[in-house]
Amino acid sequence: MAITIGRGTRVLFTGDSITDTGRRDGVGDGLGDGYVRRIADAPRFQGVEVVNTGIGGDRAADLLARFSEDVLAHRPDVLSVLLGINDTWRRYDADDETGVEEFADRYRSMLAASRDAGIALVLIEPFLLPVLRAQKTWREDLDPKIAAVRTLAAEFDAVLVPADTELSRLAVERGAAALTADGVHPTPEGHDALAALWLHTVTGHDSEAARS
Numbered sequence: 001m002a003i004t005i006g007r008g009t010r011v012l013f014t015g016d017s018i019t020d021t022g023r024r025d026g027v028g029d030g031l032g033d034g035y036v037r038r039i040a041d042a043p044r045f046q047g048v049e050v051v052n053t054g055i056g057g058d059r060a061a062d063l064l065a066r067f068s069e070d071v072l073a074h075r076p077d078v079l080s081v082l083l084g085i086n087d088t089w090r091r092y093d094a095d096d097e098t099g100v101e102e103f104a105d106r107y108r109s110m111l112a113a114s115r116d117a118g119i120a121l122v123l124i125e126p127f128l129l130p131v132l133r134a135q136k137t138w139r140e141d142l143d144p145k146i147a148a149v150r151t152l153a154a155e156f157d158a159v160l161v162p163a164d165t166e167l168s169r170l171a172v173e174r175g176a177a178a179l180t181a182d183g184v185h186p187t188p189e190g191h192d193a194l195a196a197l198w199l200h201t202v203t204g205h206d207s208e209a210a211r212s
Contacts, residue, residue, distance in 0.1 A: 002204035003078055003120050003159055007047030012076035013039075014063065015083045015124075018185060018194075019054025034186065038195035044203060051076065059086045059098060060106035067110050072117055079119045080198070082163070083107065084126030084149060085184055088142040092134075097141075104148040111156045121158035122202055123149050124194075127167050129176040131183045161201045163194060 005011060013019050013036045021032030028037040031052045040050040053070040055062070060083055063070075071079060087098040114121055125146050130136045146164050153160035170193055171179055179190035186194060 003122065003202055005045070005048055005078060005203055008049070009078060010049040010051065010074070010076045011045075011078040011080065012051040012053065012071060012074050013080045013082075014053045014071055015081055016054060016058040016086050017056030018085070019052060019082050020056045021054070021191075023052045023054065034191045035194040035198065038191060039198055042195070042199055044199065054082075057086060058083070059090065060084070060103050060110075061098070064106045064110055067113065071110070072113060075117075076119055078122060079114050080122040080124065080161075080202075081107075081110070082124035082126065084145045085128065085142070087145060088126070088128075088138055089184065091141055092138060100144040100148055103145050104152065107148070107152055108155075111152060111158070115156055121153075121156055122161060122198075123153045123158045124161040124198070125149055125164040127164035129167060129171045129180045129183055129190075131176050131180065135183045159202050161198050163197060166197050167193060 018034065019036060021027065021034030021036070023030050023032035027033050031037045031040055031050060032054070036050065036052045039045060051074050063083060084103065087103050090096040090098070111121060126142065126149065128135060128138055128142050150160060167179060167190070176183065178187065179193060180186050
């Protein structure tokens with residue numbers, strides 16, 4: 001399933017630092033220097049209004065708390081969400097666990113509000129490309145959350161961008177460190193790949209956004 005995006009469409013991207021990428025400091029004219037900026041620069045997005053409200057460190061609870069102001073108030077036609085890795089990461093670096101049911105319930109609340117507002121939905125799988133041995137154990141926490149995102153995509157008739165599946169496949173070919181230096185935050189090559197995957201999945205067309 002593809003979403004029709006054309007001149008005058010307002011597409012809002014939100015999530016954590018993978019989406020933020022410096023946008024709050026004015027980087028990339030407020031879109032950051034990651035996959036969102038690359039998508040906005042794609043020829044297919046000429047005339048499309050792109051908004052980025054990602055905030056580094058956000059978990060589902062954090063995004064839910066600011067959802068009305070930072071998402072619904074912008075009245076987007078299309079909403080793209082990338083969320084979940086911090087709900088896993090905090091378990092391992094701060095002993096602050098978010099259960100999969102809590103994660104899914106908070107995510108569902110945001111999607112329900114979006115659906116009620118008539119917004120078309122895109123959900124990007126949270127992903128992990130382990131570059132440290134200890135990160136391999138994170139899968140026991142992250143995989144159920146990825147499964148929850150897939151279930152929510154089906155429940156809300158959202159386009160699912162298979163980021164974990166496809167970036168993991170690319171990591172086998174190119175090496176995980178080529179796509180993300182720390183297992184989580186993409187390198188420029190990783191952002192290229194994520195932007196290309198988003199455009200291909202969401203619009204049904206190959207992208208000129210990826211330079212790799």
